[in-house]
Amino acid sequence: MSPLAKELFNLLQSGELYSGEALAQRFNVTRQAVWKAINELKTGHLVETIGRQGYKAFYPYIPLDRQSILAQLPNNCVDDVITHIDITSTNEEIAKLPLTKALVMVSEMQTQGRGRNGKVWVSPLARNLYFSMRIQFKAQALANLTSFSPALGIYLVEYLQSKNIPAKIKWPNDIWVNGAKLAGILIETSAKSEHEVEMIIGIGLNNLPLIETNLTQNRATSIYEILGEAFNRNILVADIIQLISNLRDDYESFNLPNIVELWNQNSALHGQKVKLFSPAREIIGTEVGIADNGALLIQQENGTVQQYFSGELSLRAYA
Numbered sequence: 001m002s003p004l005a006k007e008l009f010n011l012l013q014s015g016e017l018y019s020g021e022a023l024a025q026r027f028n029v030t031r032q033a034v035w036k037a038i039n040e041l042k043t044g045h046l047v048e049t050i051g052r053q054g055y056k057a058f059y060p061y062i063p064l065d066r067q068s069i070l071a072q073l074p075n076n077c078v079d080d081v082i083t084h085i086d087i088t089s090t091n092e093e094i095a096k097l098p099l100t101k102a103l104v105m106v107s108e109m110q111t112q113g114r115g116r117n118g119k120v121w122v123s124p125l126a127r128n129l130y131f132s133m134r135i136q137f138k139a140q141a142l143a144n145l146t147s148f149s150p151a152l153g154i155y156l157v158e159y160l161q162s163k164n165i166p167a168k169i170k171w172p173n174d175i176w177v178n179g180a181k182l183a184g185i186l187i188e189t190s191a192k193s194e195h196e197v198e199m200i201i202g203i204g205l206n207n208l209p210l211i212e213t214n215l216t217q218n219r220a221t222s223i224y225e226i227l228g229e230a231f232n233r234n235i236l237v238a239d240i241i242q243l244i245s246n247l248r249d250d251y252e253s254f255n256l257p258n259i260v261e262l263w264n265q266n267s268a269l270h271g272q273k274v275k276l277f278s279p280a281r282e283i284i285g286t287e288v289g290i291a292d293n294g295a296l297l298i299q300q301e302n303g304t305v306q307q308y309f310s311g312e313l314s315l316r317a318y319a
Contacts, residue, residue, distance in 0.1 A: 072238035090132035168268035
């Protein structure tokens with residue numbers, strides 16, 4: 001996105017109507033330059049034209065704001081919350097920064113957003129949540145961390161349900177509503193020393209409708225389409241930070257959630273015939289839950305139940 005388009009975007013979020021002439025004078029550019037930048041914003045449905053009067057924001061917009069987020073958090077909950085207008089990938093960039101306890105990064109857009117298995121996470125400007133949180137665990141927690149991803153997915157589903165969103169989880173870490181994808185979680189874990197384990201948790205959540213739905217591999221939905229209004233992302237970020245912080249504390253104190261029971265209550269495909277596949281293999285069976293270690297349980301036609309960890313595997317309903 002051009003620098004002028006970004007400047008216009010920030011200005012138009014006030015909700016006021018601006019003519020092309022007024023914008024050209026304000027930024028000391030030609031009307032042609034304004035028209036070109038406005039068309040960039042129109043492509044993403046960020047602004048609209050009002051008759052012959054001028055331009056204004058397409059959706060009401062509350063920008064990501066560091067102070068608004070920090071004001072909702074307990075003291076010393078995180079080292080910092082870093083906000084960006086655009087970035088390659090929050091997961092990639094947060095990994096480069098110094099860390100003491102916990103660090104959070106959010107961005108208005110990503111140019112190289114990532115999902116599982118190298119898939120692209122479509123990340124248009126100012127529409128959705130692109131969130132990463134980097135945390136540490138004591139090394140003794142490592143043995144239990146295989147179940148952290150489904151536990152986080154379940155807790156995020158229950159949070160969304162508390163907001164009147166009928167969310168379900170699809171193994172290993174997608175959030176669905178009525179068969180459409182609302183959010184995804186990408187977790188990357190590494191041992192930093194014999195005493196510490198580090199985890200980067202990336203969450204993408206669709207807040208406003210995706211305009212170019214053909215860019216996604218799954219049918220997508222958004223908070224706006226479900227509730228008729230979008231979330232205030234600053235509140236959402238603060239809530240997710242506290243959710244992750246509480247779950248991390250539970251794992252460090254070995255107060256592990258009962259993910260086996262919680263999964264059965266919240267799985268989108270529990271009890272259904274499913275296809276588990278990767279480029280190298282395909283398994284057909286019935287999803288019968290998950291194990292304590294977070295592995296998916298698939299019952300074969302002969303009645304045997306086998307465990308599967310995520311890796312490159314993907315899960316679909318079997319039609």
